[in-house]
Amino acid sequence: MTLEEFLTLDDVEPLPGFGLCEVASCHRKRDSKSSPYCHAHRVRWSHSVARGSVEVDQEERWRLVAAPIAANNDVSLRGLPDRVVAEILYGMQARTNEGLHTLHLTLRNLTNRLRELELPSLTAVDRSQVSRGVQGLCSSLATLVDRFGRTPESERGNDVWHGAVFGHTGRLHFTAIHQAWLREAVKEWAFFTLPQRRGRVMSTVQQIVNSFALLSESLRLQRDDHGDDIRALSRQDMTAFTNRLAYLHHTGVISTRGWVVTCRSVLNHLGRMRSLGMTRPGRVLHGLPDDFTLFPEDIPDDPEDSEAGKDLPAQVMQQICELLSSLGDLGRHGEENRVAVELLIDTGRRPQEICQLRWDCLKQDSDGEHVLIYDNYKANRNGRRLPISQATAGIIVQQQERVRTAFPATPTTDLMLLPTQRANPHGRKPITSSWLSNRHREWVASLPDFLVPTPLEVDGVLTTKMLPFDKSKIFLYAYRHTYCQRHADAGVPVDVLRVLMDHRMLDTTQAYYRVTEKRRREAVDRVTAMQFDRHGKRVWRQAKALLDSEHARRAVGEVAVPYGVCTEPTNVAAGGQDCPVRFRCVGCGHFRTDVSYLPDLEAYLADLLRNRERLAAAVDADDWAKAEAMPSDEEIGRVRRLIKRVKDGLDDLDENQRAEIEEAVAVVRRGRQSVLLGMPRVRQPLPDLRPARSA
Structure with missing residues (x-):
């Protein structure tokens, strides 16, 4: 009879199976009574023994670490510790919520390697233990798992803080501070100051923490009690600290600028700790003598700049503007990078302010002139307005059209003007200033030399030669200095420049174009x-x-x-x-x-x-x-x-x-300072670096 007829018989019943394959990661059935494996793993075991890659007496461990049979794009978590399984599931959920894409092949390779390592947690995996292809995914999952359950309150007791807990990127390390009282005081100050700062917060705060680490090292080396007895400190210890800084500067360990910043940080923030009440009874600095402090005269003079600000010469700016189109050809984010650099040149804003521009950042005043709406993150002032030219407005309009085409389903109120292409399916995440800085540095390095006229003295005679410009001076923030300097050269008063640069203090603006x-x-x-x-x-x-x-x-x-x-x-x-x-x-x-x-x-x-x-x-x-x-x-x-x-x-x-x-x-x-003595005031027009560009 045919198979179909046989299956219709009433007395036909299925026979019991031989059980599951004894390989821990496998979900298939054994194919015979004589073999503990499914057909595929039985063949794989025979080949492994025949090749000598596995000894016969290692069969028990081979069953625990052998990879499953790949089929139907499945990723098997069998054979992994329960904690590792939970960590992978949570990490994948968190990555998906953040818009990150994960290839099943990469995840499969990672799980196979984790079985071989037999580690109890993802956080115990070292990057050197996994292949390069899965290092990124492994680090991402471990970071998300390590961040799970952390809060700012729970983080305060750790010596390494995760910036994501406080809404920032990076980490904050207090391990270089040896004395417990000083480490706890710096932690309390950091907990207080983190929500007050904007921009690259963790790196800025870490620099201040490093200044106290130098103070801690000085106390450890120069005191018999290594600085652990807070009541025994005095002004002499601060004097020893300043002498050590001078020694470190003389030996080239720290720069002149680092010397100044370290002294200034300790002076200002040690005073801030006192003002926060840390010296009261029961607080971490109780018993700290009043004379344990620095004085303003302990701070060395700032190093004299050899250049007037950091503005770029007009010849260099013209060549950069002529080559901007090549920046848009740099593959992923190329067009966003080009638009960002153009806006930096035209508006003089900070890199983070440009990267964080919203899609609807372009408005018109009552007189029909265009203005740029941006947020001053450094000073925590939102909704700032900057007059811009029609050509700059045209750049923004073109970018708006590109973004609208790429993300048609996202409301414009949620879109960013410069969206990243990584983990950003809805266009709500912008490119970062660090990403833009790295791509800009690579682009500048790939350009030909910028030749500028340079005055030289040859045999006692002044002459001018065309020499290459130092490319290390071409960075994102230099465009802000150049923007300010162009306006200053055109006769814009310094008080007007202060408003254009969005500075609180006039001295800050003057520092951008001072002349030594x-x-x-x-x-x-x-x-x-x-x-x-x-x-x-x-x-x-x-x-x-x-x-x-x-x-x-x-x-x-x-x-x-x-x-x-x-x-x-x-x-x-x-x-x-x-x-x-x-x-x-x-x-x-x-x-x-x-x-x-x-x-x-x-x-x-x-x-x-x-x-x-x-x-x-x-x-x-x-x-x-x-x-x-x-x-x-x-x-x-x-x-x-x-x-x-x-x-x-x-x-x-x-x-x-x-x-x-x-x-x-x-x-x-x-x-030169501008004066008004009853005579007509002259303002030179702002030079256009790209005169051929139309609106």
């Missing part, structure tokens, strides 16, 4: 070699260096007198407010100007001509009033001749000398 005295003196020497009086005659034709008194007098003149320098003693003493000729500088014998004032002189001439035409057209003013206010032909002619003489002086220079003068002019104008 050495660099400014060199520039003044070069510019003053082309100094003219009111008749256009060279005053310092043969000058090679300026006296200190001339430098001081020039600084006073820059503050008080527009379009040049005034050497009239009474006016200089009055700060430029006691001019006997009412600021008719071009007719005064005490007036000096140079090539750095050429834009101001040209603007002054244009203003004189405009005023003359406006007064000539006035019909409701008396003749004497019009005559008093009318710019004289002599003044206009004098200004014209002075401008021509300065330009002729520039034409007499060769190309290298002209490049040196232009660089010196930029430095001098950068450090």
Whole structure:
């Protein structure tokens, strides 16, 4: 009979099976009474013994660690300890909730390796024990499992804190602080300060913790009790600490900047610990002597910068902007990286502020002008507004269209302008500033050298050569410095710059474009070699260096007198407010100007001509009033001749000398303070690094 007919018989019953395969990971049935394995594992065992990879007396362990038979994309957790099974299930659930994708093949390889290791938990796995292909998944699962059940309160007692518990990335290590009282005090301070900080919180706080670790090391090495007796401390221990820092700096262990930061951190935050009441009875610092402290005079001076801020030269910026398209070709996140760098250049915002931009960050004011809406994470100020150009707005609109196409189902209120492509199925996660920084560094390293004119002294003669620019100075934050410097060079007042940069303190803004005295003196020497009086005659034709008194007098003149320098003693003493000729500088014998004032002189001439035409057209003013206010032909002619003489002086220079003068002019104008003495104020237009770009 046929099989179908046989199966329909009433007396047909199935025979009992031979039992499950005795390999721990296998869920199949044994294929005979004589073999303890399923067919596939019986063949695998025979081949292993035949090849000599497994000894016969190792069969019992082979059953425990042998991999299951792969089928139907299944991943078997059989044969693993119950805790490891629970950890894998929880980790996979957490990864899926975070939008992370996991390949079944990777998970299968990991579980097979875990059976071989026979470890009680995922957290006990060392990266060297697993293959490179599964290291990432293993670390991810172990991190999620290690984070399970942790709270900020429970974390306080540990010597290593997980940043994710506090809403940050990274970890905080207190293990380098030897004294228990100091370690607990720093922990309590860190617990207090973490919610108050923004940006790269864990790394910033770790730097402060490291400063106290240096203090702890000093106490351990220089005290008989190793600093454990808090009541025995005194000012002498702090003096020993400052001496040790000086020694570490001298031997090159810490930099000058590290020396300053360490002293400043200990001074400020030890005082903060006292203000938090840690010295009260029953608290961790009870009994700490009052003289165990640093004084402001213990902090060494900040190292003098060799450059004016960290702004990039215009030649470098132009080359970067021309090559930006290649940044968009760098595979994953390439387009987001390009847009981010363009916005950094155009807006001068911090990298984190650009990365965290929302999809709807572009708005229009009542006058129709575009503004960028961003959050100042460093100062914890949200909803900040920055005026931007139409070209910058066009970049944002194009990126909005790309994001909308990639994530059509997500509401725009939830979208990010620069979404990451990793673990982000709905476009709600942005790229990180660290990711952007790494990709930007790789991109800059792949570019050809940036050649910039560099003044050199060869055989006692100043000359200018095209030399490669140091690429290590091209980083994301340098674009913010460059943005500020471009506006400062264009004549934007420092108080307006403070608002544009979104700084609280004016000193912070000034630090972005300060000019060191050495660099400014060199520039003044070069510019003053082309100094003219009111008749256009060279005053310092043969000058090679300026006296200190001339430098001081020039600084006073820059503050008080527009379009040049005034050497009239009474006016200089009055700060430029006691001019006997009412600021008719071009007719005064005490007036000096140079090539750095050429834009101001040209603007002054244009203003004189405009005023003359406006007064000539006035019909409701008396003749004497019009005559008093009318710019004289002599003044206009004098200004014209002075401008021509300065330009002729520039034409007499060769190309290298002209490049040196232009660089010196930029430095001098950068450090010059703007003044208003009843004269027209001049603001130069902001140079466009990409003039060919359209809105």
